[in-house]
Amino acid sequence: MKNIILKFLVLFVFLGFTGLVANENASTVELSAHKEESYKTQPMSTMVMGFLQSTGISALINPDPNELNSHGKTMSDFHKTGGRVIMILITFLLFYLAIKKGFEPLLLLPIAFGGLLANIPVANMAGPDGFLGIIYHMGLSNQLFPILIFMGVGAMTDFGPLLSNPKTALLGGAAQFGIFGTLVGAVALSQYTNIFDFTLQQSSAISIIGGADGPTSIFIATKLAPELLGAIAVASYSYMAMVPIIQPPIMKALTTDAERRIRMTTLRHVSRLEKLVFPVMVLVLAILVLPESTPLIGAFMFGNFLKESGVVERLSDTMQNALINIVTIFLGLAVGSKLSADQFLVPDTLAILALGIIAFSVGTASGVIMAKIMNMFPGHKINPLIGSAGVSAVPMAARVSNKVGMEYDRTNMLLMHAMGPNVAGVIGSAVAAGMLISFFK
Template identity: 65%
Template sequence: MKLKNFFLMLMFVFAALSVSVQASEHAQEKVTQEQAAQESTYEPKGIGHMLASFYGTTGLKAILEPHEGVTNGEGEEMSLFAQGWGRVMMFAIIFLLFYLAIAKGFEPLLLLPIAFGGLLANIPIANMTSEHGMLGIIYNMGIANEFFPLLIFMGVGAMTDFGPLLSRPKTALLGGAAQFGIFGSLVGAAALSQYTGMVDFTLKQCSAISIIGGADGPTSIFIASALAPELLGAIAVAAYSYMALVPVIQPPIMRALTSKEERQIVMKTTRKVNKLEKLLFPLVVIVMTLLILPDATPLIGAFAFGNFAKESGVVDRLSNEMQNSLINIVTIFLGLGVGSKLASDKFLVMETLGIMIIGLLAFAAGTAAGVLMAKLMNKYSDEPINPLIGAAGVSAVPMAARVVSKVGSEEKPGNILLMHAMGPNVAGVIGSAVAAGVLLSIFK
């Protein structure tokens, strides 16, 4: 019996061998044909000539001697400036981003991949951003179709704990007030292009820029790729750099708008939240989205799914995956893909400067509106509310809440506001997703 099996096996092996031999003969024939074809076009050259023609293919020449007719990844012609000095300037900007990410710790998880993607995108001749280049493939795979930001949102949902919000529901309104940063800067962007003539933004572009005020990276990228993909690079860089600058931008505004007594307010400890409440919350949010703003479903749906998976407690494997491996993989792709928009011909334009200014304005306006709203609530509420927690209404989870807590404990040591600030903070994520849905619904 065993012998029979052995022979059968041998026969199979021989059969397979003979097939592969035939195949390789076939392949060899092909190769010789190709060689013949190549030899007919290749002409022998002197070494000097070869060196000269090799220099023609170097990046050094492409940067030093820009010439007409060079196209970028999308097949558009690049200006001489963008080919030469533009690239050099971009390299400088990218090294600045590296410095900020590595030495200063500015959102390194995203700024580093974005900056490296920008570095690759600015390499001449290689055409990394073209349809068949690595960056182009990544971009088309998940950013052009707005897919990656949603996966990130899913992971963020799986990491978010709505407990602090559920224990004091009305702080959700602070997360709404801070969205004034989005709409205020929308007006700012419109005014900038209508009155100064420095830039010429369309309404769609204004909306895409203003979403920086939501202080939410994935939402910004989602909206930018839907409304104004040509501005994506600058918007993403502005959003992430300002998010990293939250500890610098927010405290002065928070101090300017509040009195010392207000900042020293101690808030009551929050009640314990029932597990069932946490489990039902994502479903409540989904039902509301479905009734009021279906356009926000992609963002809120992904977010709610992640959160539901976490709170259900029965699919820890899935929710751990979303919080760790999945979000890490997508972060790599998202960073590199966004970086592909840092090519010199796209980034070194007046619009980028405008976006940087409006982005800063947006962050400041959002913080101010949140703080003012919290002051108002403190006046009319039966329990004391520290106005500082309003600043956490801009999403930027959990950075904004940490900043609030830090400022609070500086004013009054031992006054820990972190958990109180987390409520408006996570409400801010929902608020900015809703604001994004409104903007999308307008341009439908």
Template identity: 45%
Template structure:
């Protein structure tokens, strides 16, 4: 009997089961929760299913020979094991290959007409970025360096690719927790934003209907990406790679003569990039890396940034109404953060719940798109002031 027990123990020692920790269990539960929210609540399933599943797998210990201490999955997949699948997925993020390609696809899917038709709503794209600087200041007070604080603060822009881009430039060692926080909160915005929006508005304000915007000409839509690309490359070169690709994708869409390229960028290419991105992000969520005080501080600061960004956007809209004859629905102010089109969709849903005849989605897209440029400008300023090109 003793020999059988010894044999079984030796066999068990060759597996990762003996190294499965409480931290691993916590992260597996977090991953399962993400998948649950994606399936049952439809909270951005394109992001949460891939991130959640990769988080689960990243916390299944491998045999001792694969990784010292057995604290990760097998060498075939582990993110830091050169030659592994997750490793190369992560390199696409770390080497800033994935973020510009995401912007290319987003540009090919985006109609900038709402922003062009109502340019005053661009103000909301600036007003909703208070969270970036609140998080930056708090991070500095918690002992992070200025560069690290800048990387943490950009989470508040709710722009995943921009958060990755700025973090790689300022504090690449924080890329894992920053990207996890940015994309997780983006996906969970239908949970995070509505309570803040309702707290800061009255029922009457939430029921405000907005007039239909003017029709934007084809010439305006074609000229827009060209002009913006020139301006960004001239005045904000640190973030030019992302905005340039965003504008190229949009030009593919608006010219109407390269439908194959536009459909590929917005469809097949974008789908592949999302799969690679979510695997890369989820694979960084191993318990020994994620369940640390520093990571939890970053995640907490990211949440604060989102809350302040949402609130400042709504308040900015309320202030604008003090000076406007035709009032705007302050709910669209929350769409001023850059998560396109998630934030605009949340604004529309909250307004629709108050008044089913109130369709805000088109109006909310204006500040939502402006938020992309607001985050880019904030990121560019950070990179310029901190001295990273």
């Protein structure tokens, strides 16, 4: 075997040299006739050197001093060399988390692979002419993809549980305190300490992670702080994936044993007409109160309306499956393109990850506390465990409420009760997003 390879190598080198000589002879003859300007013949040694210089190894060791990042700015040498290697290793870690640990693999895998591609030297795929850059400009920088995702989520959402117990919508509102509380915290820390220095826009874009809503986070980040998009999207999706780890300790710390065993009254039957009127009604409210939130709420309710209408099965099916899957691939790759070393390996990223988890925890806690406050008033009691579902990670947060509830009472099914605040959380975070955008108008 080794022999054959060796023979091939010798043959290859020999042919190369003869070809080279022949080429040189031929070129001297035909030079006057053809006047080839674009391609100049080079001696073999120069070509080999040129090839060696264009390898990834050489680009990682001796970076091109004139190489620009995807925004056309200069990068530090670290971001061209070791930084890229670190980022590629980070994407491998994300692969592991997605495949082995099952952390939101549908999004984490495209994002991580996009990040891997974006960190390849020389190829410059995340640049404006690379395919990642083209996808980014096609739908992410203009907020198209998050809106399309919202349509699909709308087509998958069932508002029945919310309609049968409307007051649980307040829990979805309370959980948005995670967003605004963190906003104040981030601004205060930027102001009075030297840990980090975020502007008001950046702080808003970071704190929206507390809504636990990936598309909304991306929507806001591209509008208010596109330079932080990669870190915000990664933080948002990884915390959504870690809902079953982050939420239960907070929920247990804030509730008593008796509260966790509260049984809720069974949900009444919701008629089809109610489900059909509801999306239009919410959209009308959004139009009247906060038109700034209508891109998100409008797309969401459009998807839901098609589903509930029951006459366009094909369209609603496309939205729930084909469309959302295609957009997810593009969205993941486009977000991944922002994971290039020069944008991700900055101190701000750590601050964003830290603020994100605070926002998320505060949101969970305020949902639970809101449920306890509501229990002080007369009426049907609410199990505070469903308060945590007010963050809009649908349906993960509701499943967590159900699971924690079952730990204390095996027959207490909270899933459908928790879906109410869960979908209200989606509406709530869309409203919060609309407010944040309107502040900066």
